[in-house]
Amino acid sequence: MEYFLIIISAIFVNNIVLAQFLGICPFLGVSSKISTAAGMSIAVCFVITLATVVTYLLNQYLLVPFGLDFLQTIAFILVIAALVQIVEIVLKKVSPSLYKALGIYLPLITTNCAVLGVAITVVSKEFTFGTSAPHMLNLAESTVYALATSLGYGLAMILFSGIREHLALNDVPKPFRGLPIALITVGIMAMAFLGFSGMV
Amino acid sequence: MANSNLSIITKGLLKENPTFVLLLGMCPTLATTTSALNGLQMGLATMFVLILSNIAISLIAPVVPDKVHIPVYIVVIATFVTVLQLFMQAYTPAVYRTLGLFIPLIVVNCIILGRAEAFAGRNNWWKSALDGLGMGLGFTMSLTTIGIIREILGNGSIFGWKFITGDGILAFVMAPGAFLVLGYLMVLFNKIAKK
Numbered sequence: 375m376e377y378f379l380i381i382i383s384a385i386f387v388n389n390i391v392l393a394q395f396l397g398i399c400p401f402l403g404v405s406s407k408i409s410t411a412a413g414m415s416i417a418v419c420f421v422i423t424l425a426t427v428v429t430y431l432l433n434q435y436l437l438v439p440f441g442l443d444f445l446q447t448i449a450f451i452l453v454i455a456a457l458v459q460i461v462e463i464v465l466k467k468v469s470p471s472l473y474k475a476l477g478i479y480l481p482l483i484t485t486n487c488a489v490l491g492v493a494i495t496v497v498s499k500e501f502t503f504g505t506s507a508p509h510m511l512n513l514a515e516s517t518v519y520a521l522a523t524s525l526g527y528g529l530a531m532i533l534f535s536g537i538r539e540h541l542a543l544n545d546v547p548k549p550f551r552g553l554p555i556a557l558i559t560v561g562i563m564a565m566a567f568l569g570f571s572g573m574v
Numbered sequence: 575m576a577n578s579n580l581s582i583i584t585k586g587l588l589k590e591n592p593t594f595v596l597l598l599g600m601c602p603t604l605a606t607t608t609s610a611l612n613g614l615q616m617g618l619a620t621m622f623v624l625i626l627s628n629i630a631i632s633l634i635a636p637v638v639p640d641k642v643h644i645p646v647y648i649v650v651i652a653t654f655v656t657v658l659q660l661f662m663q664a665y666t667p668a669v670y671r672t673l674g675l676f677i678p679l680i681v682v683n684c685i686i687l688g689r690a691e692a693f694a695g696r697n698n699w700w701k702s703a704l705d706g707l708g709m710g711l712g713f714t715m716s717l718t719t720i721g722i723i724r725e726i727l728g729n730g731s732i733f734g735w736k737f738i739t740g741d742g743i744l745a746f747v748m749a750p751g752a753f754l755v756l757g758y759l760m761v762l763f764n765k766i767a768k769k
Contacts, residue, residue: 393749395605399684402600444660447678448652455645487601487682494678553597554760561753568748 377518379503384522386570390488391530392563397488401531402556404479406542411535415528417479419521421461422489425454426520429493430513450493458484488527492520534563579704586708592685593716594763599685602676603717604752610733613721614714615669616676619658621710623680626654628694628706635695647690652681685713723755 390396397418404414429450437443462480465473483489496516500508511519537559546555592598599620606616630650638646659677662670670677680686689709694702725731728746730738745751 395601395749395752396679398600398604399598444656447656447659447681448649451648451652451681452645455648485682485684485687487679490682491675491679494675498675549761549764554757554764557753557757557760561750561757564750564753565745568745568750 376503376506377515380501380515380518381522382573383503384519385526385529386567387573389526389530389567389570390492390523391527392560392567394491396491397486397527400482400486401527401534401560402553404482405531405535405556406538408532408535408539411531412528413475414479414482415524415531416475417483418486418488418527419524421454421458421480421483421486422492422524422527423517423520424461425457425489426493426496427513427517428457429453430497430516433497434513446494446497450490454489454493455484488524492523496520530563534560537563579701582701582704583708583711586705586710586712587715588712590709591712591716592709593713594760595767596685596688598688599683599713600756601679602683603720604756606673606676607717607721607724607752607755608747609725609729609731610718610721612672613717613719616673617710617714617717619662619673619677620680620683620685620713621706622658623651623654624686624689624710624713625703625706626657627651627686628689628702629699630654631690631694632697632699632702643695644687644691647687647695648681651686651690655680685709720752720755720759723759724751727751727755 384390388394391398391401400414400418405411432449432453433443433446437445437449442449458480462473465480496511496519499510501511501515501519502508538556541555541559550558586592590596593600593603602616602620607613627647627650631647634646634650635643655678658680659670662677689705693705697705722732724746725733726742728742728744728748728751730736730740730742743751746755
């Protein structure tokens with residue numbers, strides 16, 4: 375039951391883009407076509423989940439026992455950068471077709487604040503789901519949370535790119551063209567997602 | 575000379591405003607501008623890291639091999655963010671709690687790496703410091719503006735001083751308002767800049 379609540383909360387109620395404002399740059403940058411949005415979403419999903427597991431273990435078994443928590447920010451960003459690089463190399467060897475599909479999106483992910491954001495959130499914030507008492511997430515819960523959050527990212531991204539494909543065909547007033555109309559569209563989407571609040 | 579120094583500072587305010595023209599650092603811009611004060615504090619925190627990392631990077635840039643310069647820059651930036659984190663935890667814990675996650679996330683703010691790459695890496699430390707100051711002021715100004723508008727509409731107050739009784743339009747303090755206010759401000763900026 376608790377895993378179910380984590381999933382609903384991370385995908386809909388606290389959607390990473392529309393409620394937490396993380397990963398906005400790639401969200402606005404590569405969402406003009408559904409196919410590129412889907413590619414980016416899969417790459418982000420992969421990296422967020424992997425990075426969260428690795429940084430969680432690093433924090434739990436290296437930084438905290440030695441009292442080095444103040445190095446969290448530096449350690450995490452280095453781990454994420456290295457991880458993206460490793461994922462890139464491994465994918466190139468193991469699955470060239472997937473590498474080709476994700477190719478251009480992978481290096482972009484290092485600077486996606488959603489990855490660092492989720493990694494820091496799971497090790498520093500107490501969560502409450504349903505009737506449970508506030509507690510820190512354990513490894514399994516963190517993994518589920520990271521996976522669900524990145525699914526929420528994909529959902530928002532693909533929905534938005536669908537709207538943007540239609541938007542491109544419309545006659546938008548000149549000062550609104552480009553980013554302004556995109557931001558206003560996201561605003562309305564965020565309003566729709568507010569409807570989920572209070573569910574969990 | 576004095577003139578060119580001044581122009582380095584002023585270009586960050588309008589001509590190359592990081593938020594409205596360069597479109598960098600959208601995440602903190604949207605997330606921390608729930609009130610004018612929060613926007614101002616986030617802007618100042620970013621400016622602190624921006625100035626110091628610009629100075630440090632301009633000093634070490636000549637000796638850093640080209641191939642590894644991005645990772646080196648990121649470590650420098652992360653170091654100053656950690657300094658800021660510890661400083662804020664010690665002296666302004668309330669602010670640190672309000673801004674929360676977005677303080678460590680200054681590391682991945684594209685403005686800072688962007689300025690390191692585009693300016694500090696190829697200019698002397700004094701000019702880089704001025705560039706950091708200008709860009710930081712531009713960012714602070716944009717964030718405060720957005721914060722003021724959201725606070726007036728959402729809460730009926732400016733910098734915490736309430737001028738109507740009761741609630742404002744709550745949506746403006748919540749997520750949708752951030753996107754809408756930034757969107758309409760950009761429209762306004764486009765309209766004015768075109769004339």
